[in-house]
Amino acid sequence: xxxxxxxxxxxxxxxxxxxxxxxxxxxxxxxxxxxxxxxxxxxxxxxxxxxxxxxxxxxxxxxxxxxxxxxxxxxxxxxxxxxxxxxxxxxxxxxxxxxxxxxxxxxxxxxxxxxxxxxxxxxxxxxxxxxxxxxxxxxxxxxxxxxxxxxxxxxxxxxxxxxxxxxxxxxxxxxxxxxxxxxxxxxxxxxxxxxxxxxxxxxxxxxxxxxxxxxxxxxxxxxxxxxxxxxxxxxxxxxxxxxxxxxxxxxxxxxxxxxxxxxxxxxxxxxxxxxxxxxxxxxxxxxxxxxxxxxxxxxxxxxxxxxxxxxxxxxxxxxxxxxxxxxxxxxxxxxxxxxxxxxxxxxxxxxxxxxxxxxxxxxxxxxxxxxxxxxxxxxxxxxxxxxxxxxxxxxxxxxxxxxxxxxxxxxxxxxxxxxxxxxx
Numbered sequence: 325x326x327x328x329x330x331x332x333x334x335x336x337x338x339x340x341x342x343x344x345x346x347x348x349x350x351x352x353x354x355x356x357x358x359x360x361x362x363x364x365x366x367x368x369x370x371x372x373x374x375x376x377x378x379x380x381x382x383x384x385x386x387x388x389x390x391x392x393x394x395x396x397x398x399x400x401x402x403x404x405x406x407x408x409x410x411x412x413x414x415x416x417x418x419x420x421x422x423x424x425x426x427x428x429x430x431x432x433x434x435x436x437x438x439x440x441x442x443x444x445x446x447x448x449x450x451x452x453x454x455x456x457x458x459x460x461x462x463x464x465x466x467x468x469x470x471x472x473x474x475x476x477x478x479x480x481x482x483x484x485x486x487x488x489x490x491x492x493x494x495x496x497x498x499x500x501x502x503x504x505x506x507x508x509x510x511x512x513x514x515x516x517x518x519x520x521x522x523x524x525x526x527x528x529x530x531x532x533x534x535x536x537x538x539x540x541x542x543x544x545x546x547x548x549x550x551x552x553x554x555x556x557x558x559x560x561x562x563x564x565x566x567x568x569x570x571x572x573x574x575x576x577x578x579x580x581x582x583x584x585x586x587x588x589x590x591x592x593x594x595x596x597x598x599x600x601x602x603x604x605x606x607x608x609x610x611x612x613x614x615x616x617x618x619x620x621x622x623x624x625x626x627x628x629x630x631x632x633x634x635x636x637x638x639x640x641x642x643x644x645x646x647x648x649x650x651x652x653x654x655x656x657x658x659x660x661x662x663x664x665x666x667x668x669x670x671x672x673x674x675x676x677x678x679x680x681x682x683x684x685x686x687x688x689x690x691x692x693x694x695x696x697x698x699x700x701x702x703x704x705x706x707x708x709x710x711x712x713x714x715x716x717x718x719x720x721x722x723x724x725x726x727x728x729x730x731x732x733x734x735x736x737x738x739x740x741x742x743x744x745x746x747x748x
Contacts, residue, residue, distance in 0.1 A: 330386060331389075331392070332383075332386055332387060332388050332389040332392070333386060333387050333388075334387055334388050335389075335392055337393055337394055337395055340388045340393055340395060340649075341395060343382060343387075343388065344379055344395070344642070344645040344646070344649075345642075347375075347378040347379060347382070347645065348375060348641055348642070348645055350378075351371055351374045351375055351378065352371065354366070355371040355374075367520070369517075370516040370517065370519060370520060370711065372516055372641075372644065372707060372711055373512075373513050373516045373517070375641055375644045375645055375648065376509060376512070376513075376644060376645075376647065376648040376651070377648065378645075378648065379645045379646070379647075379648030379649045380509075380648045380649070380651040380652075380653055381653065382649070383648070383649045383650070383651065383652055384651075384652050384653040384654050388649060389649070390646070390649040390650045393646075393649065395646045395649070396643075396646040396647065396649065396650065398646075399639075399642050399643040399646045400605075400643060400646075401574070401605075401608070402567075402570055403639035403640075403642055403643055404609075404612075404639070404640070404643055404702065405569065405570045405573045405574075405608055405609065405611075405612035406566035406567055406569070406570050406612075406636070406639055407566075407636040407637070407639035407640045407643070407706070408609065408612045408613050408616055408636075408702070408706075408721055409565060409566050409569040409570075409612050409613075409615055409616040409619070409636075410562065410565075410566050410616070410632045410633060410635055410636030410639075411616070411632075411633050411636040411637075411640075411706060411710075411717045411718060411721065412613055412616030412617055412619075412620060412717075412718050412721060413565075413616055413619050413620055413624055413625055413627055413628055413632045413633070414543065414546065414547070414620060414625050414628035414632070414633065414715075415616065415617055415620045415718040416539070416542060416543060416546075416620075417617070417620075419538070419539045419542050419543070420539065420718065420719060420722070422535055422538070422539070423535045423536065423539065423719070424535055426684060426686040426687075426690050427690050427693070427694065427719060427723065429680065429684060429686070429690075430677065430680065430681060430686050430690040430691055430693075430694030430695075431694040431697055431698065431723050431726060431727075433676055433677050433680040433681075433694065434673060434676075434677055434694045434695045434697070434698040434699070435477055435698055435727075435730055435734050436676065437672055437673030437674070437675075437676040437677060438473060438476045438477050438669075438673050438698060438699075438734065438738060439473070439477070439734055439737055439738040439741070440672065440676070440738075440741075441668075441669040441670070441671075441672035441673045441676075442469055442472075442473055442669055442738045442739075442741065442742045442745075443738070443741040443742045443744065443745035444668075444669075444672055444745075445665045445666075445668040445669040445672065446465075446466065446469070446665065446742055446745040446746055447745050448668055449661065449664060449665050449668065450745075450746075453661050453664075455661075456661030456662060456664075456665065457661075457665065457746060458746070462491050462492060462493050463492075463493050463496065464492075464743075464746065465662070465665075465746065466739065466742040466743050466745070466746045467490040467491070467492040467493075467739075468492045468493075468496060468497065468499070468500040469500065469665070469739075469742055470486040470489070470490050470492070470735060470736075470738070470739035470742065471483050471486045471487050471490075471492060471497070471500050471501075471504075472500055472503060472504045472666070472669075473486065473734070473735040473738040473739060473742075474486035474487075474731060474732065474735040475504050475508075475701075476504070476508065476673075476698055476699045477698055477727060477730060477731045477734040477735050477738070478701065478727050478728045478729075478730070478731015478732060478734070478735065482603075482728065482731030482732050482735055483504075486732075486735050486736075486739065489736070489739075490739060499659055499662060500662075502652075502659070503659075503662050503663060503665070503666040504666075505650050505651050506651065506663065506666070507663070507666035507667055507669070507670050508670075508699050508700065509651050510667075510670075511670045511674070511695075511699060512696065512699070512700060512704060512708070514674075515692045515695060515696060515708060516708065516711060518688060518692065519688075519692065519708070519711045519712060522687075522688050522689070522712065525688040526687050526688050529681050529682055529685060529686065529687070529688065530682075530685050531681070531685050531686060531687040531688065532685055532687070533687045533689075536687055536689055536712075536716070539715060539716065540713045540715050540716070542715075543713075543714075543715030544715065546628070547628055547629065547715075549629075550626050550628060550629030551629045552629050552630060554630035554631055555630075558627065558630040559630075559635075561627070562627050562630065562632055562635060565619065565624060565627070566635075566636075569611075569612055569615040569616070570612065572611065572615065573607075573608045573609075573611040573612040573615070574604075574608060576607065576611055577604045577605075577606075577607035577608040577610075577611055578604045578607075580604075580607050581601070581602050581603060581604040581606075581607055582604075584601050584602055585602045588601075598732075599732050603728070606728045609702050609724075609725060609728070610725055610728075613721055613722070613725060633714055633717065636717075637710065637714070640706060640707055640710070641707075644707060647704075670699070673695070673698075673699070674695070677691050677694065677695055678691070689709075689712050689716065692708050692712075693705055693708055693709045693712075693716075693719060693720050693723060694723060696708045696709075696720065696724075697720065697723035697724045697726065697727045698727055700724075701724050701727055701728070702721065702724040702725070702727075702728075704724075705720035705721065705723055705724040705727075706718075706720040706721050706724070707720075708720060709721075
């Protein structure tokens with residue numbers, strides 16, 4: 325635990341940002357090489373996974389640290405909402421609606437897997453290591469695990485709500501954050517590894533992928549029709565739309581959350597199912613996504629032809645790199661018992677999703693994005709969706725927003741079940 329207090333070698337965010345940019349450039353350059361070692365390497369390890377791992381290696385080596393960096397805050401508050409606007413400019417709501425109910429079923433299955441997985445993991449680990457899932461009062465392990473449930477069903481706002489509700493010992497909270505980051509990132513790596521084997525997995529699931537293929541084709545045809553060589557005018561107007569929307573999202577998001585917190589007990593009460601409405605981050609994501617959807621009904625939709633979603637993709641990958649900074653690979657085995665709880669928990673989530681996908685013949689895309697909309701939220705679901713096809717990014721965005729809505733209620737239910745399981 326001693327190196328957590330050590331200052332990293334590089335503390336200047338400008339230099340850290342430069343290092344992350346170099347890391348991303350190296351990954352994208354080497355992944356574009358279609359011969360020799362790099363072709364073999366990226367056929368096994370997806371490029372997007374490396375965008376998490378390289379910053380994680382830099383952080384784990386003590387070169388940089390997310391503890392004193394504001395880059396994640398910058399990327400999540402400025403670049404993420406801008407990306408959501410640019411990536412939903414060309415959204416086709418009708419085509420997304422035609423995807424059917426399987427996307428929603430898989431998302432809700434993922435939520436159910438998290439709710440049930442927590443208490444089952446506690447029961448299983450208590451058989452061979454009862455002290456790992458024990459503890460009394462505010463040191464009780466189930467209280468800490470409730471924050472992970474909040475994170476894995478909704479996101480950061482829901483996680484903070486669980487910490488507030490169950491008052492877990494703040495000195496031990498860092499360990500729970502570690503489990504959250506380590507297990508969620510390992511699971512995301514597995515999901516991304518599956519993207520390269522989508523056809524094989526869909527064949528095993530006996531999935532009907534026709535609606536997804538139709539959406540891909542429709543968006544691709546539209547993009548081909550409007551593609552043009554972008555001008556400086558195009559870029560400036562896209563910056564205007566994206567960051568103008570970021571400003572609007574922040575202004576109304578902050579004011580709306582403050583108003584609701586002050587005037588509605590159901591929102592200010594952290595134990596309420598409606599407490600997520602008090603999160604300014606939630607409103608920022610919702611407002612930015614709504615602005616992007618509204619713009620898709622105007623001529624602004626044609627900026628997709630000038631590369632709107634590609635610029636959004638740049639912003640998302642910068643966010644991905646800053647998330648990677650949060651993962652200290654050296655601490656993975658620091659608390660093996662709790663890490664085991666986390667992996668059993670996510671395995672139950674995964675197993676339930678695979679079972680239901682097999683039963684309803686849902687494509688792997690719905691399984692992967694439905695899972696990440698829960699576990700990863702708005703920062704990860706669009707990334708995973710885009711790995712299947714850029715036209716599918718908006719599906720990830722919409723499901724992630726739904727995750728925030730059900731996050732607090734789902735996490736509360738999970739926490740109460742974990743409390744019962746701990747007492748058995």
